[in-house]
Structures are given as C-alpha cells and as structure tokens.
Amino acid sequence: MTIIKEFENIVMQHPNKTALISETEGYLSYQQLNEYSDYIACELLKNETTMKTVGVLLNRSFSLIAAMLGVMKAGMAYLPLDPSYPLERINLMLTISKTPKIICNDLTKNILDKYHDVLILKDKYDCSSRNINLCEATDIACILYTSGSTGIPNGVMMTHESILNTLTWAIKFYNLSIDDVDLQIPSCSFTSSVQDIFGTLLSGGTLVLLNENKMLNARYLKMISDKYQITHFDMVPSLYKEYLRVIKNESTLRFVLLAGEPLPLNLMKSHFERLPAVRLFNEYGMAETCSCCFVKEITSSDNIISIGKPISNIEYKIYDIDPDGVGELYVAGKGLALGYYNNSGYTDEKFVITDGIRYLKTGDFVRENEAGELIYVCRKDNQVKVNGKRVNMAEIDYILQNDENTFDSITTAIFYREKQLIVSFIKANKNASEYYFGMLKEKLPIHCVPDYIKFVDEFTYLPNKKIDIKRMKEMFSNELDISIMNSDNRYKIIVKTISEISKGLLNEPDIEKDLRQQGIDSISFIQLLAELEEQLDFEFGYDDIDNLKIVSVKTLYDYIISLKDE
Amino acid sequence: MLNLKKEMKFVLLNSRLTWDESVKEEVEKLIHENLEWNKIIDYSSKNKVLYLLFDNLMKSGYGEFIPKYFSSLIDDSCSCNYLRNEEKISELQNVQIEMYKNNISIAPVKGGYLIDNVYKNRKIRTTNDIDILIRRNDIRIIDEIMKSFGYKQGDYKRATNSILLPNTKKKMLYKTKMYNLLPYNKINYDIPNKTVIFDFSFALDFTLDTKPVEEMLNMAIQTENGLELLPEHFLVHMCCHHYREASNVAWILIGKDLNLIKFCDVREFILQKMDADSIAKSIRFCKKHSLEKAMYFTIYFTREIYNDGYEIDILKSLDIQDESFLYQFGEKDYNELQTRKKDFFTSLFSNNQDEITQTPKYESLIEGDI
Numbered sequence: 001m002t003i004i005k006e007f008e009n010i011v012m013q014h015p016n017k018t019a020l021i022s023e024t025e026g027y028l029s030y031q032q033l034n035e036y037s038d039y040i041a042c043e044l045l046k047n048e049t050t051m052k053t054v055g056v057l058l059n060r061s062f063s064l065i066a067a068m069l070g071v072m073k074a075g076m077a078y079l080p081l082d083p084s085y086p087l088e089r090i091n092l093m094l095t096i097s098k099t100p101k102i103i104c105n106d107l108t109k110n111i112l113d114k115y116h117d118v119l120i121l122k123d124k125y126d127c128s129s130r131n132i133n134l135c136e137a138t139d140i141a142c143i144l145y146t147s148g149s150t151g152i153p154n155g156v157m158m159t160h161e162s163i164l165n166t167l168t169w170a171i172k173f174y175n176l177s178i179d180d181v182d183l184q185i186p187s188c189s190f191t192s193s194v195q196d197i198f199g200t201l202l203s204g205g206t207l208v209l210l211n212e213n214k215m216l217n218a219r220y221l222k223m224i225s226d227k228y229q230i231t232h233f234d235m236v237p238s239l240y241k242e243y244l245r246v247i248k249n250e251s252t253l254r255f256v257l258l259a260g261e262p263l264p265l266n267l268m269k270s271h272f273e274r275l276p277a278v279r280l281f282n283e284y285g286m287a288e289t290c291s292c293c294f295v296k297e298i299t300s301s302d303n304i305i306s307i308g309k310p311i312s313n314i315e316y317k318i319y320d321i322d323p324d325g326v327g328e329l330y331v332a333g334k335g336l337a338l339g340y341y342n343n344s345g346y347t348d349e350k351f352v353i354t355d356g357i358r359y360l361k362t363g364d365f366v367r368e369n370e371a372g373e374l375i376y377v378c379r380k381d382n383q384v385k386v387n388g389k390r391v392n393m394a395e396i397d398y399i400l401q402n403d404e405n406t407f408d409s410i411t412t413a414i415f416y417r418e419k420q421l422i423v424s425f426i427k428a429n430k431n432a433s434e435y436y437f438g439m440l441k442e443k444l445p446i447h448c449v450p451d452y453i454k455f456v457d458e459f460t461y462l463p464n465k466k467i468d469i470k471r472m473k474e475m476f477s478n479e480l481d482i483s484i485m486n487s488d489n490r491y492k493i494i495v496k497t498i499s500e501i502s503k504g505l506l507n508e509p510d511i512e513k514d515l516r517q518q519g520i521d522s523i524s525f526i527q528l529l530a531e532l533e534e535q536l537d538f539e540f541g542y543d544d545i546d547n548l549k550i551v552s553v554k555t556l557y558d559y560i561i562s563l564k565d566e
Numbered sequence: 567m568l569n570l571k572k573e574m575k576f577v578l579l580n581s582r583l584t585w586d587e588s589v590k591e592e593v594e595k596l597i598h599e600n601l602e603w604n605k606i607i608d609y610s611s612k613n614k615v616l617y618l619l620f621d622n623l624m625k626s627g628y629g630e631f632i633p634k635y636f637s638s639l640i641d642d643s644c645s646c647n648y649l650r651n652e653e654k655i656s657e658l659q660n661v662q663i664e665m666y667k668n669n670i671s672i673a674p675v676k677g678g679y680l681i682d683n684v685y686k687n688r689k690i691r692t693t694n695d696i697d698i699l700i701r702r703n704d705i706r707i708i709d710e711i712m713k714s715f716g717y718k719q720g721d722y723k724r725a726t727n728s729i730l731l732p733n734t735k736k737k738m739l740y741k742t743k744m745y746n747l748l749p750y751n752k753i754n755y756d757i758p759n760k761t762v763i764f765d766f767s768f769a770l771d772f773t774l775d776t777k778p779v780e781e782m783l784n785m786a787i788q789t790e791n792g793l794e795l796l797p798e799h800f801l802v803h804m805c806c807h808h809y810r811e812a813s814n815v816a817w818i819l820i821g822k823d824l825n826l827i828k829f830c831d832v833r834e835f836i837l838q839k840m841d842a843d844s845i846a847k848s849i850r851f852c853k854k855h856s857l858e859k860a861m862y863f864t865i866y867f868t869r870e871i872y873n874d875g876y877e878i879d880i881l882k883s884l885d886i887q888d889e890s891f892l893y894q895f896g897e898k899d900y901n902e903l904q905t906r907k908k909d910f911f912t913s914l915f916s917n918n919q920d921e922i923t924q925t926p927k928y929e930s931l932i933e934g935d936i
Binding site for chain 2: 522523525526527529530531533534540541542543545546
C-alpha cells in the first residue's frame with residue numbers, strides 16, 4: 001500500500017468533497033486535487049523518468065499539496081523547500097541532495113539561481129491525465145532536511161510504508177473522518193506536516209491552508225478557526241501559547257495536538273482553563289520516525305507532562321540508564337525512516353542494530369514513570385557539565401516556568417570565550433534578576449543556577465515556528481561582547497583610533513560590520529591597522545590579516561585579546 | 567623605429583644575444599657614422615643594456631670605435647657587475663639549499679635565472695635584486711630563514727651605509743596590498759654596491775591571486791641548481807612583471823617602467839628555451855588566469871623592437887580586440903586609468919616622470935622609513 005493508493009481510494013469515495021481551502025484560492029475538491037497532481041506527475045515524466053528527487057519550492061497553496069502528491073505519483077520523492085527559508089539554506093539542501101529539478105510557480109521561480117532546472121506550474125492545466133501511480137510501498141516518498149549537529153542539514157528518507165504506519169495509527173487514534181477540518185500549520189519542511197497533511201487527506205477531511213505572512217498572528221488564526229469551523233490542528237507549544245491568549249471556548253474544536261517542543265506544564269494548565277472541553281495531545285517524534293512515535297493524551301489532573309507510550313508497531317528501549325533512571329531513548333519499528341540521503345556514514349551512526357533490531361538513537365534523554373509512560377528529560381546536547389557536575393536545562397526551566405511571574409522561559413548553555421555559561425531567557429511580568437536568582441538558589445544546587453538571566457519580550461522563531469535558540473545564543477553572546485569590551489581599554493583604543501582615522505566619520509561604528517563597508521577607504525584602512533599595531537604594541541602577521549575576512553571592531557578586538565591570551 | 571635617432575637605433579640593434587645578417591649590416595653601417603657615444607651610454611644605461619652592448623661590440627671587433635675613456639670605464643664596470651653577480655648567485659644558492667632543507671619551494675625568476683641559463687655570462691646582465699617566487703603560506707618560515715642569514719627587511723641607504731627599516735604603515739601596505747614581501751636586504755662589504763637584495767613574490771599582480779604562482783611552483787622541476795619553472799610559466803611571469811611595472815605609477819616615478827633589458831630577456835628566453843608547444847601552454851595559462859593583457863603587452867612591444875616573426879601568432883591567439891590598455895597606467899594608483907602622452911620608443915629612451923600629474927594614493931604611506 002502507498003500514500004497515493006490510499007489517496008485514490010478517498011478520491012473515488014468522495015470526489016466532490018472539499019479537500020483544500022485557501023483564503024486566497026478558494027476551494028479545491030478531492031477530484032480536482034487528484035487531477036492537478038496527475039498533471040504535475042505527467043509533466044515530470046515528460047522528459048525525465050530516472051529522477052529520484054524533485055524539489056518543491058512553493059508557498060502554502062493548492063499547488064504545494066498537488067505537487068507533493070504529483071511527485072509521489074511519478075514514483076519520485078518530494079523534497080520540500082520552504083520559500084521563507086534563507087536562500088543559502090535552500091541552495092545548500094539542493095546541492096547536497098543533488099536534486100535535478102525543482103517545482104516552482106510565478107511567485108517562487110525568482111528565488112533560485114538561474115541554472116536550476118525548474119518546472120513552473122501554470123494556473124491552468126490539462127486535466128486529461130488520469131490516476132498516474134508509479135510508486136511502490138518501499139519507495140521513498142519524501143526527503144525532509146533537518147538541522148545537523150555540524151551545521152550541515154541531513155535529509156531523512158521516509159518511505160511510503162513507514163509514513164503509512166504513522167498515518168494509519170493517527171487516523172484511528174484521533175478518529176479522523178470526512179467531517180474533520182484541519183488548520184494546516186506546520187511548514188512543509190517540518191516533519192509534522194507529513195502527518196498533518198496526509199493524515200487529513202487519507203481520512204477524507206479538509207485542510208485549511210493559512211496565509212504564510214500571518215502565521216504568527218494569533219488573532220488571524222482565531223479568525224480562520226471560527227470561519228472554517230476547525231476541528232483540530234497541530235502546533236508547536238510556543239505558538240500555541242500565543243494562540244491561547246486570544247482563543248475562547250471553541251465549539252467545533254475537537255482536539256489540539258502539540259509537538260515539536262517539550263510541552264510546559266503551565267501551558268497545559270492554560271489550555272484547560274481556556275478550553276476545558278478540548279482534548280489535548282502531546283506528541284513526540286521526529287523525521288527519522290516519520291513524525292509521531294509516542295503520544296500522550298494530557299488531562300487537567302496531570303502533574304507532570306509525559307510523552308506517553310509508543311504508537312502502533314513502534315518499540316523502544318532506554319539505553320545507558322543512570323542512577324536517576326534517565327537514559328537515551330532508542331526507537332525501532334515500522335515507522336522508522338530509511339536513513340539519511342547521500343549520507344550512509346551518518347545513517348550508520350544514528351541507526352544502530354542492537355539484539356538484531358534496528359534502532360534510531362534519538363539523542364533525547366527520557367525516563368519511565370510507574371505507569372510505563374516516558375517522561376522527556378532533555379536533549380542529550382542540552383545537558384552540560386559545569387565543573388564536572390551535570391546541569392540539566394529542562395530542570396531549570398521547570399522551576400522558572402512554574403513561577404507565577406514567568407510567562408515562559410528557555411535555558412541554554414552557551415560556550416563563550418572558552419567557558420561554559422548557563423543562560424536563562426525569561427519572558428516575565430517582573431524583570432527582576434535578583435528575584436529569580438534568589439528563587440533558583442533556593443531550589444537548585446548552586447552549580448545549576450544560571451550564570452545569566454536575560455529578560456526578553458519575545459523569543460526568536462524559525463520559519464517552522466520553533467524557537468530559534470541558536471540565534472538567541474548568538475545575540476546574547478554579542479551583548480556579552482559589548483559589555484565586556486566596553487570595560488576594556490583596548491576596545492576604547494580601537495574605537496578612538498577608528499574615529500581619528502575616519503576624521504570623525506565613524507565615532508560610533510557598527511561593531512560587527514566590516515569597517516571598509518562603513519566608509520573606511522583603503523588608505524585609511526592601512527593607516528588604522530598600522531596605528532593599532534603601534535598603540536597596542538603588537539604586529540599583524542600575514543596569516544592574521546588573511547584570517548580576518550571581516551575587519552570589524554569586534555574581530556579586531558577578538559584578535560588583539562587572543563594575542564594576549566597566547 | 568624609422569624616426570629614431572641613430573644612437574637609439576644603435577642601442578636597440580645591440581640589445582640582443584642573437585643576430586641575423588640584416589642587423590649585423592645595420593650595426594656595421596651605423597658604427598661608421600658619427601655616433602655620439604655619451605648618448606649611447608646614457609640610453610643603454612637607462613635601459614640596463616650597457617654591458618650587453620659593450621660585449622656585443624667587443625665581440626664584433628668594434629672596440630676601437632668606443633672612445634677610450636668610456637671603454638675602460640665600462641670594462642671596469644662590467645667586472646664589478648661580474649663580482650656582484652657572482653656573490654648574488656652564490657647567496658641565492660645558499661638560500662635555496664636552506665629553503666630546500668625546510669621543505670620550502672622557491673623558484674628564481676628574472677635575472678637570478680637568466681644570467682646563467684640564457685645570457686650564460688655573469689658580466690653582461692645586471693640585476694638589482696634576486697627575484698623569487700614563493701607560496702604565500704610559506705611567508706613565516708621564509709622570514710625566519712632570511713633573518714637567520716642576516717637579512718633585514720628595508721632599503722639600503724648609501725649615505726648612512728645602513729638598512730632603513732620601513733615604518734609601520736609601509737609594512738602594513740605590503741601586508742595588505744602587495745603581491746611581494748618587503749625586500750630582504752643585507753650589507754656585504756666584499757662586493758661593489760655593498761648589498762644583496764631578495765624580492766619574494768607570491769602573486770603575479772595586484773589582484774593578489776596566489777593560484778597562478780601556486781600552480782607554477784607545483785609544476786616546477788627540481789634540478790641540481792634548485793627548483794626551475796617550466797618555460798611556459800617563466801615566460802608568463804616575465805610578461806606579468808613587465809606589464810605590472812609599465813602600468814603602475816611607482817615604477818614610472820623611479821624610471822623603471824620600461825627598459826630594453828626586459829624585452830631582450832623575453833626575446834632571448836623564447837628563442838632559446840621555448841617551442842610552439844610551450845608557447846601554446848603559456849597562452850592557455852594566461853587565459854586560464856586572466857593574464858592575457860600582460861602577455862599581449864609584452865609580446866606586442868617585443869615585436870615592435872625585434873619583429874622576429876613568431877610574435878604575431880601569439881598576439882592573434884590571445885584574442886584581444888581593444889589595444890588601448892597598451893598605453894594606459896595608474897588604475898591602482900588613482901582608481902582611474904591614465905594614458906601615456908608619449909609613444910613607446912620615446913618612453914623607452916626617456917624619463918617618464920612627466921607622465922605623472924597627480925600623487926598616487928599610497929604615496930603618503932611609504933614616506934618616513936625609520
């Protein structure tokens with residue numbers, strides 16, 4: 001069985017049922033969606049039948065869903081490319097996946113460099129192609145790129161049969177039917193989208209496609225929910241928190257599915273205060289498990305949030321359990337992805353055979369409670385050692401988030417100038433560091449108390465609405481840089497020399513921007529470097545100047561302090 | 567060339583190692599005319615071909631035509647040049663051995679190679695410094711080795727008999743903008759002129775692109791005399807060097823922008839060391855690294871002087887349509903090109919400082935050595 005075969009069954013049963021609703025495009029029936037995807041499959045097969053992957057660079061639209069189906073119908077795997085992602089990231093995915101063709105439309109065709117082979121979808125298409133279906137159960141249906149620990153994304157290969165394992169379970173578990181209307185929120189490049197989009201389409205339900213630009217606008221989400229009588233949606237907790245601020249008791253909403261981030265206890269409480277009749281599910285999963293592999297229905301009486309038990313045909317074991325019962329979660333079963341595209345080394349590293357069973361090493365620490373449910377503890381890499389003692393970020397956040405003054409928090413480790421620092425970012429109604437440090441010192445061992453508390457009005461988000469912790473770390477490091485530099489005489493000399501050399505043009509230079517882009521000409525640039533050598537008694541080597549690709553206040557300062565450290 | 571003064575023509579005809587009968591006949595004809603020898607000395611000195619010309623005249627039996635007071639002076643001067651070249655080449659060999667021991671690839675170019683391998687006479691080819699190609703990544707070790715030999719980076723000042731160290735700005739100018747290192751200089755009281763200078767380059771021009779030199783060194787051949795560039799690469803280096811000096815203000819200001827010895831080097835090297843295959847490789851190398859203008863410039867004016875016949879095919883192969891760059895200079899110095907007012911031969915025999923109308927932008931950085 002394949003996704004396409006299941007989809008065709010639904011088309012046969014409910015040809016005129018609305019499959020897609022879009023604020024800008026209107027309505028599209030199952031029959032129309034099938035024809036549109038047949039047309040795309042036909043176009044792909046016209047000149048090239050040996051392609052394995054096809055990029056899909058489309059905004060949330062009828063074309064996007066039809067393209068996903070069309071690529072699969074042609075026996076190929078779709079590689080979703082979210083147009084809101086930086087071009088550099090898109091190009092990197094295309095380069096490492098060696099994707100030969102990309103489906104675009106008039107809105108997205110100019111995003112790419114001209115040398116790409118593109119199929120530009122037209123508004124009007126020929127409906128004469130019928131029910132193309134060249135895929136088989138073991139074929140790769142899609143390749144989803146996830147952030148790699150090295151900074152290079154890894155493409156996860158998901159087959160029809162492994163995705164269907166998740167979809168079959170989800171349709172039964174959530175009792176999805178033709179009466180359901182799903183507010184389609186996860187980005188196509190995010191693993192939840194596979195379950196969200198195809199779970200709805202294979203149960204005959206309706207997908208409501210949102211306007212991309214308003215995705216983070218909770219009031220817009222609320223308006224759409226009301227207008228189309230949404231029955232469920234899948235969100236990341238950080239976005240749901242905003243949504244809950246504007247939502248009232250919804251009559252049509254059956255359940256809310258949260259995934260992609262740990263579910264904070266206070267969010268669960270807010271949910272049941274606002275929507276007591278709406279069921280709440282906490283899903284755990286990743287691209288490597290074809291979306292969900294553990295699930296837990298959360299109730300208002302829960303004191304601790306668990307990720308529950310495995311879904312159908314999924315096994316697990318907890319590896320290397322410590323005295324607290326915490327170990328790394330290994331997952332096995334039918335829902336496992338095939339591995340990483342063009343990266344057998346990383347596949348062998350992450351998918352291991354133990355006792356004859358193929359497991360995915362999730363990189364997540366969990367423990368099992370008395371009911372046999374799993375409690376998510378933290379990412380393996382979100383646990384650091386400070387002076388040899390283990391610090392768990394989730395533990396700090398648990399305390400912060402249960403404080404009445406905290407709206408939300410996220411704690412992370414930052415490796416700054418050869419030192420491990422713990423930083424808590426807090427959204428609170430009381431911006432008082434002393435209060436929080438005092439409270440944490442009462443509840444945590446001293447080595448677990450964060451080094452810094454940073455109050456923020458808002459977290460920074462990725463296009464898939466997850467918190468962009470990497471960017472937040474960078475911004476915090478920059479703030480620290482400025483504060484440390486401001487107290488250092490060498491920094492003052494750098495800034496003063498720049499001001500003098502530029503004859504006052506740069507009294508307050510942008511510290512991260514290359515000075516040559518801020519008006520320093522080539523002569524002044526040489527004079528500046530020479531002057532700094534004289535004033536600060538050092539000498540640039542040839543290699544040093546080569547290495548300083550960006551010559552900014554910050555890189556100059558970093559270089560000069562590195563000389564002292566040497 | 568037709569309108570040149572007879573002394574200029576005489577210098578041009580004698581600026582070569584190899585002759586054909588027509589040149590011999592012209593020289594024979596001119597030597598019997600009433601030549602002004604002070605002009606010949608002046609023109610040939612400016613063009614660094616005085617000893618070559620003297621040697622040619624002596625070999626041809628024309629020594630009696632040279633006024634005696636000039637003849638003995640030039641003879642002495644040639645001997646001094648011989649001693650200087652002996653010492654420089656000996657020093658080059660020492661440096662080559664030390665670099666080899668440290669696994670550093672260096673290849674001599676220009677005079678350091680041509681004196682023994684093309685002119686084959688240490689009296690007749692002058693050389694100011696010893697030019698070497700290096701890899702940019704080797705700068706630190708090269709600096710250590712040169713300092714261990716007693717060299718300092720700076721300029722020799724005759725008045726104080728010392729090496730003046732560059733100021734910080736000049737050093738920074740070299741680190742950020744130059745294709746070569748500050749010259750390494752050592753005082754040697756045993757030789758006339760007292761100094762030995764090494765000039766190390768890691769790029770061929772002000773683009774500072776290190777790839778061409780890397781490629782040249784990668785393909786160079788190890789001989790018993792050290793690393794030797796392939797002929798096609800040696801020619802490209804000469805072309806780039808000549809074009810660079812002709813098109814930048816710094817060399818015009820010191821009167822070294824154009825001189826005959828450069829074109830004589832090119833001619834004699836091609837005639838002795840190259841064939842159609844290696845010339846074709848040179849052209850391909852230039853095209854690969856966008857150095858066509860440099861080769862076109864050099865071969866174009868080599869043809870103007872010598873017209874041996876092979877030049878026209880090279881020029882055609884370089885596919886250059888617009889020749890206006892041949893007389894232009896100063897792009898790096900002023901951010902805009904200037905055009906020479908004088909023709910090539912007039913420039914060759916004169917001081918061209920009058921072409922300079924503005925101070926080059928980097929001038930302020932190189933004043934005030936310590």
